[in-house]
Amino acid sequence: MHITATHAKGEVSRGIVWLARSGYAARGVVYLIIGVFAFMAGIGSGDTVGTKGAIQQLLGQPFGETLLWIMVVGLVAYVAWRLTQAITDPEGHGSDAKGLMIRAGLIGSAIAYTLLALFTLGLLGSSIGESAGSGGGGSGSGDFLSGLLGWKYSNYLVYLVALVPLVVGIAHIVKGWKAKFEKYFYASEHVMRWVRPISRIGLIARGVAFLIVAGMLFSGGARYEPTNPPGIEDALNALQSLPFGTFWLSLVGLGLVAFAVYSFSEAIWRRIDMPAVMH
Numbered sequence: 603m604h605i606t607a608t609h610a611k612g613e614v615s616r617g618i619v620w621l622a623r624s625g626y627a628a629r630g631v632v633y634l635i636i637g638v639f640a641f642m643a644g645i646g647s648g649d650t651v652g653t654k655g656a657i658q659q660l661l662g663q664p665f666g667e668t669l670l671w672i673m674v675v676g677l678v679a680y681v682a683w684r685l686t687q688a689i690t691d692p693e694g695h696g697s698d699a700k701g702l703m704i705r706a707g708l709i710g711s712a713i714a715y716t717l718l719a720l721f722t723l724g725l726l727g728s729s730i731g732e733s734a735g736s737g738g739g740g741s742g743s744g745d746f747l748s749g750l751l752g753w754k755y756s757n758y759l760v761y762l763v764a765l766v767p768l769v770v771g772i773a774h775i776v777k778g779w780k781a782k783f784e785k786y787f788y789a790s791e792h793v794m795r796w797v798r799p800i801s802r803i804g805l806i807a808r809g810v811a812f813l814i815v816a817g818m819l820f821s822g823g824a825r826y827e828p829t830n831p832p833g834i835e836d837a838l839n840a841l842q843s844l845p846f847g848t849f850w851l852s853l854v855g856l857g858l859v860a861f862a863v864y865s866f867s868e869a870i871w872r873r874i875d876m877p878a879v880m881h
Contacts (some may be wrong), residue, residue: 622683623869628676630865632656632718633808637858640838644852650842652835657722670726677719684712692874693786707770764819771812778805783864789871797871801864807857811837 635656642648660669688708695701814837841851
């Protein structure tokens with residue numbers, strides 16, 4: 603009985619580790635595409651894309667549908683790992699105010715990538731001609747959103763929504779500047795010698811993108827709907843409109859490529875703590 607229980611725990615452990623690593627890899631693919639397109643836009647060779655645009659670019663590649671199915675698996679895996687981190691707290695963030703804020707951020711990340719996974723499934727449904735029957739299920743949600751946007755004070759929700767990218771952006775910049783991510787890596791110093799600076803650049807670049815989104819929300823006010831706030835693509839386009847905007851856009855694009863490398867590094871070397879999950 604003890605052997606069976608130990609074997610079962612081992613299977614669960616390996617499954618959760620696989621979820622985490624494949625999830626980080628999927629996130630890396632998304633940000634690699636975003637970063638490359640931002641850099642190319644900065645040098646005048648195309649347009650920026652956001653997370654959804656990155657997924658759409660995959661669909662246009664050879665074996666695009668197969669790539670999207672792989673991405674769905676990876677995104678779902680990433681969602682499962684984020685929820686595991688938030689609920690079981692394997693990394694010991696705790697239940698104080700700071701710990702709860704971090705765990706709430708993990709749930710927010712899970713929600714965002716759940717929406718991206720659903721968007722990807724929608725693209726797959728459209729590409730194989732199965733989208734015709736999907737239009738009748740969203741009316742309740744549409745009615746709710748219409749009611750929300752018709753609320754007299756709904757524009758003030760924008761300022762509340764703006765706090766999310768503001769906090770996330772600051773957290774990314776602090777994490778990158780202080781290299782707090784190092785404690786989650788199991789890698790030799792030889793590996794960390796190049797992972798460390800690339801990861802710092804990537805985290806800071808993603809933090810800057812989130813701060814731009816927050817700035818657009820705070821300054822835009824009622825111009826944005828609380829249920830459809832600007833995203834990374836909007837932030838990158840806003841960068842392009844600044845003085846020397848093409849330079850800044852190219853720089854942030856390279857930074858987002860660095861964030862993709864950081865994600866791939868997590869897929870390979872990140873420490874996946876299991877004790878809290880298994881008990």
